[in-house]
Ligand code: FES
């Protein structure tokens with residue numbers, strides 16, 4: 001089947017019930033999207049599907065045919081970070097970094113919907129897990145990115 | 150310029166300088182492969198364009214070591230920090246051994262502690278060689294030269310030369326054995342908040358973790374291990390599985406079955422369809438009730454108790470006490486649940502073995518690989534990657550051994566990935582532990598006796614490779630036995646009681662449970678004495694100024710004693726671990742529905758000399774959330790010989806909505822650096838439990854809080 005990932009059309013031969021996550025990682029070869037739980041609990045695998053934050057471990061690839069998938073790699077233009085990524089660097093958010101692709105993609109979707117999110121909106125939409133506990137800085141970075149909008 | 154480089158073992162603390170010659174540059178510095186570069190003292194490579202590449206041997210798992218160790222080298226080298234690049238994960242070499250362990254590995258909050266002097270010595274040696282090269286070039290004495298920002302100056306003749314210009318000549322010199330290190334007042338980099346060098350790679354997906362490794366011709370493996378500890382594989386439906394697309398092999402590892410396929414999802418789906426039956430073995434009836442009963446019995450087993458620490462006569466002092474407070478505390482097993490599940494890629498052939506692993510201990514993997522392949526160490530190559538969290542879990546070798554065996558069975562490179570369910574059910578766990586404490590107060594409410602027995606499995610006993618067996622396992626009693634409050638009659642003893650559940654090092658190790666035991670009980674005792682818990686601790690620390698200072702700073706930062714709305718309160722705790730002292734005040738509220746909110750945590754740490762303050766702050770914040778997750782939710786329960794939890798839905802983590810705001814203050818100190826990665830974790834559980842008591846009058850003696858009827 002044909003997939004649109006980060007604006008490029010790619011051909012994959014995975015079975016349609018294969019989770020989008022594994023197609024992105026193993027067939028498309030983009031490894032920024034991470035596997036954390038496989039059951040839509042942690043958000044490490046978050047990508048945008050037509051702009052919506054989506055936990056790719058729990059979405060069959062067959063269901064995204066014809067839709068636009070954006071991964072963390074697709075947020076940068078050349079070497080230029082998007083404002084969320086830049087805020088993450090400025091606030092020195094990542095520790096191990098493993099959860100951060102999902103956090104950044106989820107925040108990008110949040111700010112598209114709510115350019116100046118309240119704490120409650122942040123709590124509701126950023127339900128991803130960071131085992132390193134970078135939450136304080138994530139909140140700071142989200143607000144920084146919102147301010148830069 | 151010649152591509153000659155040399156290596157010195159000057160890195161080893163106090164060790165003699167042994168020189169060797171290496172005529173090929175390390176294959177990993179690919180960007181300089183065609184440039185003439187020189188490597189000084191095995192750690193520093195200077196390119197003609199002034200780029201300085203510093204080797205950083207420790208595992209980067211979020212603690213910022215990839216920046217702090219190069220800072221130590223760069224400080225003494227006097228180079229331009231903006232030109233510094235890091236070569237991480239070098240090949241196994243004894244010069245890169247963690248000076249704290251004598252082997253390449255990361256754990257025990259030891260990286261900066263271990264490297265503080267050796268890494269600076271490396272920088273100073275390299276600087277001295279560059280100065281000597283400049284002295285030759287200018288025909289002047291080295292003493293007439295000074296260095297700054299990557300340039301050697303001869304002020305008298307207004308001449309100068311850059312490190313890039315001098316590197317080739319410097320590389321031909323012998324590193325001086327004796328170098329003088331800067332005094333702390335001369336530091337320009339150490340102690341400044343430096344932006345981490347790995348962060349840029351961690352915001353756009355380019356950082357390579359173990360799970361991201363791709364090797365030509367690589368296959369993928371999914372694994373299922375015996376649900377019951379100690380069980381073995383019975384029967385499974387191999388014939389039908391092999392008919393599925395992409396399936397290469399089904400491998401019976403005796404205690405596990407793995408499916409090897411051309412893609413991970415195919416391997417995993419086929420594994421799910423294997424219909425494995427298991428032979429459960431002798432542990433199939435083990436459960437929480439049996440573990441709790443055995444630990445309780447162990448508390449009464451005087452004959453087996455071994456003394457961990459004794460001062461005065463606690464038993465006699467209890468008899469004479471005006472008031473005795475006694476209580477039992479208990480904590481469950483805990484899983485590490487690193488964000489990146491266990492994984493490893495191995496490629497074993499008849500005459501080579503290559504391993505790519507997110508590991509805390511690349512050094513010992515060589516020995517492990519030797520054992521399983523019968524190859525000599527020169528045929529074994531280890532590639533370390535970024536770690537998606539470690540917390541102690543990745544010092545274990547189970548997943549590496551499996552990958553080696555699977556590559557051997559498949560005759561191809563194999564990337565093994567555990568599912569989260571395997572990770573939760575086949576971790577090596579923070580031990581369960583139970584304690585009984587009796588404390589005696591005199592008639593004026595002074596603490597005169599403390600008698601404590603701890604019963605738990607022994608980490609060192611159950612992992613003999615990590616050190617000689619001890620009569621009293623330090624890792625079972627640390628955080629209780631080594632408390633430094635002035636208590637005239639003090640006894641902590643230990644009864645070892647192992648179960649079939651494997652145990653291991655978990656961020657802050659024994660301090661994680663003993664911090665909760667001791668600091669909660671001390672709070673009980675303070676209340677029994679009718680005293681403020683902070684003032685009660687102050688009185689016990691009057692002979693320990695370092696701890697007293699941290700306690701007082703913590704109270705101040707935590708607004709101790711300031712009024713709060715009804716339903717809110719503060720709790721305080723102070724723990725020493727890995728050489729550092731950390732105080733925490735938690736400000737919480739509990740509503741009518743027993744919803745517990747942790748609003749703010751104030752943290753003060755004394756960790757001696759600070760290298761990168763921003764990473765210390767980050768580690769305190771992370772350490773608090775790690776301990777808070779355990780205190781609120783953490784429990785691995787055992788039923789029918791297996792772990793009852795599966796994934797994050799029943800092994801919950803703190804998330805953004807229940808994460809507190811955390812303020813951190815660092816004590817100014819010029820003492821030797823002490824641990825940072827772990828010490829933030831122990832005080833949070835007792836600080837919150839003590840606050841819960843202050844609000845509700847309910848004393849929590851068993852973790853986690855959700856089991857006591859609270860929600861978060
Ligand atoms: S891996 Fe998809 S939500 Fe955890």
Ligand code: FES
Nearest residue numbers: 096097130131132
């Ligand atoms: S930075 Fe490690 S899990 Fe979030």
